[in-house]
Amino acid sequence: MNLSNTPKTKIALLPGDGIGPEVTEQAIKVMDAVAERFDQHFEYCHADVGAIAIDRHGSPLPEETLEACLNADAVFFGAIGHPKYDNDPSAKVRPEQGLLQLRKSLGLYANIRPVTTYEKLLHLSPLREDRIKGTDMVIFRELTGGIYFGEKNTAEDGQSAYDTCSYQVDEIDRITRLAFEQAMLRRRKVTLVDKANVLETSRLWRRAVQAIAPEYPEVELDFMFVDNAAMQLIQYPSQFDVILTSNMFGDILSDEASVLAGSMGLLPSASVGVHTSMFEPIHGSFPQAAGQDIANPMAAILSAAMLVESLGMTEAAKSIRTTVQYVLEKGIGTPELKPNIVYGCSKIGDLIAHLVADPEEEILVREDKANQQMSTII
Numbered sequence: 001m002n003l004s005n006t007p008k009t010k011i012a013l014l015p016g017d018g019i020g021p022e023v024t025e026q027a028i029k030v031m032d033a034v035a036e037r038f039d040q041h042f043e044y045c046h047a048d049v050g051a052i053a054i055d056r057h058g059s060p061l062p063e064e065t066l067e068a069c070l071n072a073d074a075v076f077f078g079a080i081g082h083p084k085y086d087n088d089p090s091a092k093v094r095p096e097q098g099l100l101q102l103r104k105s106l107g108l109y110a111n112i113r114p115v116t117t118y119e120k121l122l123h124l125s126p127l128r129e130d131r132i133k134g135t136d137m138v139i140f141r142e143l144t145g146g147i148y149f150g151e152k153n154t155a156e157d158g159q160s161a162y163d164t165c166s167y168q169v170d171e172i173d174r175i176t177r178l179a180f181e182q183a184m185l186r187r188r189k190v191t192l193v194d195k196a197n198v199l200e201t202s203r204l205w206r207r208a209v210q211a212i213a214p215e216y217p218e219v220e221l222d223f224m225f226v227d228n229a230a231m232q233l234i235q236y237p238s239q240f241d242v243i244l245t246s247n248m249f250g251d252i253l254s255d256e257a258s259v260l261a262g263s264m265g266l267l268p269s270a271s272v273g274v275h276t277s278m279f280e281p282i283h284g285s286f287p288q289a290a291g292q293d294i295a296n297p298m299a300a301i302l303s304a305a306m307l308v309e310s311l312g313m314t315e316a317a318k319s320i321r322t323t324v325q326y327v328l329e330k331g332i333g334t335p336e337l338k339p340n341i342v343y344g345c346s347k348i349g350d351l352i353a354h355l356v357a358d359p360e361e362e363i364l365v366r367e368d369k370a371n372q373q374m375s376t377i378i
């Protein structure tokens, strides 16, 4: 195909550490497949972040990485983190600072984490099928404020430390509006999760969200304390439509919510805000699995679906999602899902890329006409 006239979309690729590079590789295969099929041209710019960036450049977020992100149309992020820092509480520079600084510098104030279960895939979750049936929620996690960004310190004698949680009303307002807009396109319910019975910042969230709610009279707003929400999430998850919450609560609750889908390796996310949006699986660098070709790349691949959707490639995004669902319904997956047919990280990427590349294969996916074993296709 002659692509010389096709406008190029610049994607900054930040694979990071641990399983980050291997899941990113699978996401690239799938992005390349949809680019080819839908006549798009993606130009990738690879950049270092996290522990690998500390090793190579002495900083978890080198300037050239931030530059590449600011100059890109979209950023794809794998994962960061390394045990040598996790196991050293005294380390002065940490891989995670790279991710936090990146989110802050790009102004990515909202992290959007969809959590969906499918009728035929309820068995992937260790939870009772009758409880998780109908789960379809999206978590709006505030991403550039709160306790992860507040002033912090450890006393010189090492006997005390503090982290500060603070929020400004405008930081709450902007993500609240996004959450309500999203609710308008869904089941029109927003649940603000907080700890307003104890925390001043949570009471600020309640007041700010209550002040905005009248702008969206069709949207039902309710409130839930985070400890109760942690329980309700697995007890009665279908009650949630849009969950709106602060940085740390959203971080914790979304890992918990991945159990509803069946694995941390299944949940994608989009981080949006002021500058270029960034697409990132919710999981971390899963160092125990690094280099073993066992990590589930679907969270990364579904994050790529969110990325192409953000570029207006709605059909491509749909094709990726349908294909992931189809592969899982065929009983194919990485080991943690305990599937009937175990594939490695790379083979899952090959399979999904192969299926989305070709519209004829997609017809097969959609209609499952031939009903053949996927192993005969690849």
Ligand SMILES: NC(=O)C1=CN([C@@H]2O[C@H](COP(=O)(O)OP(=O)(O)OC[C@H]3O[C@@H](n4cnc5c(N)ncnc54)[C@H](O)[C@@H]3O)[C@@H](O)[C@H]2O)C=CC1
Binding pocket: 019, 023, 078, 079, 080, 081, 082, 083, 086, 096, 099, 263, 264, 265, 280, 281, 282, 283, 284, 285, 286, 287, 294, 295, 296, 297, 299, 334, 336
């Ligand atoms: N966005 C990011 O880059 C994040 C980075 N981290 C960093 O990652 C490192 C490891 O942290 P953990 O707390 O162990 O979190 P993690 O998300 O890396 O792994 C937690 C558990 O989730 C499962 N898991 C995660 N990703 C998976 C995948 N793709 N396929 C199958 N199973 C998967 C595994 O059972 C794993 O033990 C740390 O250095 C941490 O700071 C943690 C969370 C997010």
Ligand SMILES: CC(C)CC(=O)C(=O)O
Binding pocket: 096, 099, 100, 148, 251, 282
């Ligand atoms: C560095 C951490 C805040 C990363 C994380 O756990 C996340 O964003 O989910």
Ligand SMILES: [Mg+2]
Binding pocket: 251, 252, 255, 282
């Ligand atoms: Mg997390």
